Amino acid sequence: MSSENKNIKRQPEWIALCRRVVKSGGAKLGAIIFAIILLFCIFGPLFSSYGPNDIDLMSMYGGPTLKHPFGTDALGRDMMARLMYGGRYSILLGIMASFCSAFIGIVLGSIAGYFGGHTETIIMRIMDIWSSLPGMLLCILVSAVMGSGFLSTVLALTVGSIPGGTRMIRGQVLQERSKEYVEAAEAFNCPKYSIMFRHLLPNCIQPMIVMATMSIGSVMIQAASLSYIGLGVQPPTPEWGAMLADGRSYIRTYPHLLLVPGLAIAATVLAINLLGDGLRSALDPKLRD
Amino acid sequence: MARYIIKRLLIMVVIVWCAAIVVFTLMYLAPGDPARILLGSEADDNVIQMKRVALGIDKPYLMQLGIFMYKTFVKFDFGTSWVYNVPVMSELAERLPRTILIGFSAMILNVAIGVFLGIKAAIHEGKWQDSTIMIIAMAFISAPDFWVALMLIILFAQKLGWLPAYGIESWKSYVLPIICSCFGGIAVNARQSRSAMLEVIRADYITTARAKGQKEDVIVRKHMLPNALMPVITSLGNGLTSIVAGSPIIETVFVIPGVGAYLLTGLNSRDLPVVRSCVVFLAIFSSIAMLLTDLAYAFLDPRIKAQYASGRRTR
Amino acid sequence: MSTDNEKFLNIKNLKVIYTQDRKVVQAVNGISISVDKGETLGLVGETGAGKTTIAKSILRILPDPPAKILEGEIWMDGEDILKHPENKMLEIRGEKIAMIFQDPMTALNPLMTVGDQITEVVLLHNRINRQQGMERAGEMLEMVGIPKERYDEYPHQFSGGMKQRVVIAMALACNPELLLADEPTTALDVTIQAQVLELIKDLQLKFQTAMILITHDLGVIAQTCDKVAVIYAGEIVEYTDKIELFDNPLHPYTRGLFDSLPSMNGDEARLKPIHGMPPDPTDLPEGCYFSPRCPYATEECRLHHPTMHEYRTGHFALCDKAAGEVNKDV
Numbered sequence: 001m002s003s004e005n006k007n008i009k010r011q012p013e014w015i016a017l018c019r020r021v022v023k024s025g026g027a028k029l030g031a032i033i034f035a036i037i038l039l040f041c042i043f044g045p046l047f048s049s050y051g052p053n054d055i056d057l058m059s060m061y062g063g064p065t066l067k068h069p070f071g072t073d074a075l076g077r078d079m080m081a082r083l084m085y086g087g088r089y090s091i092l093l094g095i096m097a098s099f100c101s102a103f104i105g106i107v108l109g110s111i112a113g114y115f116g117g118h119t120e121t122i123i124m125r126i127m128d129i130w131s132s133l134p135g136m137l138l139c140i141l142v143s144a145v146m147g148s149g150f151l152s153t154v155l156a157l158t159v160g161s162i163p164g165g166t167r168m169i170r171g172q173v174l175q176e177r178s179k180e181y182v183e184a185a186e187a188f189n190c191p192k193y194s195i196m197f198r199h200l201l202p203n204c205i206q207p208m209i210v211m212a213t214m215s216i217g218s219v220m221i222q223a224a225s226l227s228y229i230g231l232g233v234q235p236p237t238p239e240w241g242a243m244l245a246d247g248r249s250y251i252r253t254y255p256h257l258l259l260v261p262g263l264a265i266a267a268t269v270l271a272i273n274l275l276g277d278g279l280r281s282a283l284d285p286k287l288r289d
Numbered sequence: 290m291a292r293y294i295i296k297r298l299l300i301m302v303v304i305v306w307c308a309a310i311v312v313f314t315l316m317y318l319a320p321g322d323p324a325r326i327l328l329g330s331e332a333d334d335n336v337i338q339m340k341r342v343a344l345g346i347d348k349p350y351l352m353q354l355g356i357f358m359y360k361t362f363v364k365f366d367f368g369t370s371w372v373y374n375v376p377v378m379s380e381l382a383e384r385l386p387r388t389i390l391i392g393f394s395a396m397i398l399n400v401a402i403g404v405f406l407g408i409k410a411a412i413h414e415g416k417w418q419d420s421t422i423m424i425i426a427m428a429f430i431s432a433p434d435f436w437v438a439l440m441l442i443i444l445f446a447q448k449l450g451w452l453p454a455y456g457i458e459s460w461k462s463y464v465l466p467i468i469c470s471c472f473g474g475i476a477v478n479a480r481q482s483r484s485a486m487l488e489v490i491r492a493d494y495i496t497t498a499r500a501k502g503q504k505e506d507v508i509v510r511k512h513m514l515p516n517a518l519m520p521v522i523t524s525l526g527n528g529l530t531s532i533v534a535g536s537p538i539i540e541t542v543f544v545i546p547g548v549g550a551y552l553l554t555g556l557n558s559r560d561l562p563v564v565r566s567c568v569v570f571l572a573i574f575s576s577i578a579m580l581l582t583d584l585a586y587a588f589l590d591p592r593i594k595a596q597y598a599s600g601r602r603t604r
Numbered sequence: 605m606s607t608d609n610e611k612f613l614n615i616k617n618l619k620v621i622y623t624q625d626r627k628v629v630q631a632v633n634g635i636s637i638s639v640d641k642g643e644t645l646g647l648v649g650e651t652g653a654g655k656t657t658i659a660k661s662i663l664r665i666l667p668d669p670p671a672k673i674l675e676g677e678i679w680m681d682g683e684d685i686l687k688h689p690e691n692k693m694l695e696i697r698g699e700k701i702a703m704i705f706q707d708p709m710t711a712l713n714p715l716m717t718v719g720d721q722i723t724e725v726v727l728l729h730n731r732i733n734r735q736q737g738m739e740r741a742g743e744m745l746e747m748v749g750i751p752k753e754r755y756d757e758y759p760h761q762f763s764g765g766m767k768q769r770v771v772i773a774m775a776l777a778c779n780p781e782l783l784l785a786d787e788p789t790t791a792l793d794v795t796i797q798a799q800v801l802e803l804i805k806d807l808q809l810k811f812q813t814a815m816i817l818i819t820h821d822l823g824v825i826a827q828t829c830d831k832v833a834v835i836y837a838g839e840i841v842e843y844t845d846k847i848e849l850f851d852n853p854l855h856p857y858t859r860g861l862f863d864s865l866p867s868m869n870g871d872e873a874r875l876k877p878i879h880g881m882p883p884d885p886t887d888l889p890e891g892c893y894f895s896p897r898c899p900y901a902t903e904e905c906r907l908h909h910p911t912m913h914e915y916r917t918g919h920f921a922l923c924d925k926a927a928g929e930v931n932k933d934v
Contacts, residue, residue: 134533141556221433269433497774499663500697
């Protein structure tokens with residue numbers, strides 16, 4: 001098949017998919033909110049006159065003013081600047097951890113599903129043991145062991161969700177494997193790796209993409225929870241969860257320190273979930289007309 | 290059936306062993322010398338070395354692991370907290386009921402509310418009830434539960450003064466933790482039971498039931514619900530486990546002396562016996578929850594029951 | 605077309621649409637049929653021609669929305685059942701009119717024993733206690749050739765043919781006056797097909813039931829029906845006796861159906877498929893719905909919708925040219 005041909009076909013497919021995704025009102029809303037938040041976090045700091053860690057002891061615990069639209073925290077740092085920088089960490093944590101675990105899940109799951117036999121048994125038993133410790137618990141443990149920091153937090157968040165992804169991909173592969181086109185490919189003496197990469201994986205990958213997208217939100221929440229209990233990304237890094245941990249002591253006196261970062265997390269996760277939901281229904285062949 | 294249960298129990302034991310080995314290894318690899326953390330950074334090197342011997346962490350890895358496994362699973366001795374010098378077992382006996390109480394109540398609440406909402410949404414598919422319910426579910430799943438907890442503390446404890454903000458003085462102290470623990474589950478169950486119900490609503494046997502002249506409410510009760518609840522039942526174990534796994538966070542917010550909070554204290558002070566025992570207990574708990582779920586499922590679904598009975602089911 | 609009211613079941617000008625994403629699917633476009641007691645009418649046509657929709661309209665179990673009966677009358681025993689309130693329909697469904705479904709694999713509730721599923725319909729329409737209901741269900745199982753000891757088994761323990769027998773037992777449990785059989789044999793093996801058809805036929809004779817049999821298989825029609833209506837794009841395009849239809853098909857579509865059947869004695873050149881695809885029911889062509897695929901279609905066919913003509917006694921065809929060009933080479 002000529003590559004030209006492929007390109008011509010590929011492009012409209014993507015556009016059509018995007019169209020289907022934003023066809024539902026929820027997904028459209030999600031896309032808009034997410035885009036706004038992304039722009040806010042990426043380009044916002046360029047227009048802000050405050051750094052995330054600029055301490056200004058003259059204006060501590062400030063409420064919303066023109067100079068500080070979201071107020072200031074206990075050290076007089078501008079909440080808006082901290083939100084913008086923090087969003088970069090939070091969103092990046094969510095995306096990186098989700099896609100890392102999706103990638104590992106795809107590798108392990110497709111190996112288990114395609115090769116079967118002992119390979120499958122060993123991989124799936126390891127997954128059984130792995131998941132005997134629930135995801136969040138594993139996150140906490142690994143995070144405590146690895147110490148704080150961005151990359152170790154990504155690792156901790158990844159580790160917890162690998163078994164789920166592996167199981168799902170294996171299930172998908174098994175389901176696809178039993179279909180006749182694979183049998184046909186095998187009958188043609190098609191090499192194994194080619195069957196796996198050219199036939200099986202493309203057919204299994206869609207649900208995984210949906211799952212990874214949907215999991216970005218929950219991973220962000222997990223990341224925030226880790227920071228809140230003193231693991232994961234630590235203050236003074238302005239990660240949203242860490243900002244909440246910072247504000248915890250002022251729950252009685254300055255609740256806006258808790259309200260703002262929490263709302264930021266909730267809005268972002270909501271937007272991503274709405275998008276993921278739209279993606280799922282757009283990819284679901286049952287719902288396609 | 291009995292053979293299947295025994296087989297599952299054996300697998301469960303092996304899995305708990307493996308979980309114990311994993312947590313032991315993780316904590317062994319953790320940076321920082323527990324003895325130094327216990328005694329403070331100014332302590333003399335000799336004193337620290339003596340402490341290491343006393344704690345038994347001077348021995349090689351395999352030996353330490355062997356001793357730990359032997360004590361835990363043969364003698365059922367969970368050791369003594371290095372920091373507080375209290376037997377871990379007695380501490381756990383006191384704390385476990387609180388965690389389980391919150392876990393179970395939250396699960397029952399989230400299943401009841403979630404399934405109710407999901408079925409309501411499915412029956413009114415595409416109408417305003419459906420979208421309202423699904424938006425609420427989406428909002429529940431999107432807000433971090435510990436943040437919701439903080440907001441509820443501000444509202445109910447500080448502004449209204451109806452419920453205590455923390456501690457475990459009376460039954461009132463459990464209200465907020467239980468509510469906060471069940472939010473995520475409500476959303477999950479609502480979505481799952483909605484999609485299960487939608488599938489069932491379109492099923493051919495529902496048309497069959499209609500063709501019999503059966504009344505609509507009886508069809509919902511007798512034909513739709515049992516079939517739609519099956520997938521919900523399979524996720525009960527997972528739901529309970531994830532609530533319990535989230536207990537460190539909720540227990541931190543509400544300052545409840547449960548297993549989760551105990552685990553976190555242990556982690557922060559490198560109190561290894563505490564960490565290991567908490568994890569082993571949580572692993573046992575989640576394995577039992579999974580096993581019970583599978584059995585309940587097998588008991589309720591004749592198709593699965595038949596597979597178990599004939600031993601065909603391999604997992 | 606027979607519009608006499610003495611017939612047991614008489615459907616007049618039935619129109620059904622489905623609304624989906626603001627598109628309107630014209631599923632049934634003005635169908636009139638009638639069936640007498642003890643008689644079997646075959647509805648034959650391609651997938652999506654609207655056959656199942658007709659059957660479900662008679663039982664009034666079409667999902668509304670998206671389906672909607674736009675107009676028409678369904679007279680049974682002198683009453684228009686489309687005008688009945690829902691609670692009256694509850695009494696009719698399962699007792700007077702029963703339906704056998706296409707796919708026995710999914711037509712039974714997987715979580716209920718087959719016996720209980722039969723008992724359910726028995727108890728709904730008879731004033732008897734549960735014990736008697738179960739006995740009756742057992743008898744019905746025996747009647748369709750399943751030992752009543754299997755009352756307590758679940759659907760997954762039965763093969764496809766056995767499940768279809770259960771479905772038949774369920775449909776006949778209350779001696780219905782009208783039986784709607786929607787492709788009762790499509791999902792079954794050929795060997796089982798004959799048995800199941802035989803069974804339905806026997807039971808029909810025994811109870812003098814009127815039957816509408818839906819199929820896309822002309823062989824099934826040949827085996828079981830008295831009259832045949834050929835459905836295309838929600839319309840009856842030809843309606844006559846079974847023998848007359850097989851001997852002398854008039855409508856180009858019907859002839860296409862016969863031509864696309866392989867025959868043992870004919871030469872292979874005679875196997876002619878109908879070209880093109882069934883029309884999009886959201887966008888039916890102007891004029892005759894079959895004209896885009898019809899080898900005889902003229903400009904006039906594409907502009908004007910044809911009318912029903914009675915070409916011979918009791919032999920109707922929805923084609924203005926069926927007497928002329930279409931059949932001159934017969």
